[in-house]
Amino acid sequence: MNAFHIAEMSISIVVCAIGGWIDFKKGTIPNRITIVGILAGCVIGFVSHGWRGLGGAMVGVFATALVPLLLYRMNAMGGGDVKLFAAMGALLGVDMALQVMMTSFVLGACWGIQLWIREGVMVQKLKGSFRVWGVWKVKSKRMTDSYEPTYLRFGPIVLIACIIVLAAAHMKDFMQCC
DSSP states (O other), X not given: OOHHHHHHHHHHHHHHHHHHHHXXXXXXXXXXXXXXXXHHHXXXXXXXXXXXXXXXXXXXXXXXXXXXXXXXXXXXXXXHHHHHHHHHHHHHHHHHHHHHHHHHHHHHHHHHHHHHHHHTOHHHHHHHHHHHTTSSOOOOHHHHHHOOOOOOOHHHHXXXXXXXXXXXXXXXXHHHHO
């Protein structure tokens, strides 16, 4: 593990922590946070591996923003979350950033389900989710009018996922070191 790798991991956690905190408090992730992450990933990639590193960072940006962008277009995710995943792609590379994304989706689904259970609306929300995806045909107009989506502040979930993925990826290195 070299200094550039440590810098990429540290900056990714800092970007997620600041973005997650602001998202938790205000419900938005500022562009200046995510743009700093994207630029830092591109600069570190270029300095450490030249044009190939810059290209890798750019591929990471686009590859990890693709699925969140589709979710954004379906009003299922906020724009700040899309850019936060893009920053993770620039900083961590495609493989690790996709792991962060998938871990975030699993954690977000678990968090959403526990919210539904706690609020006592699990069956109603599942019917609404199936209706949105075209799996459940709704006969009652009343159900379609009363359905409201559940909103999650996703920034903190991305931070937790980033920490989990980085810890899991480097646990072997840590165990050999100590």
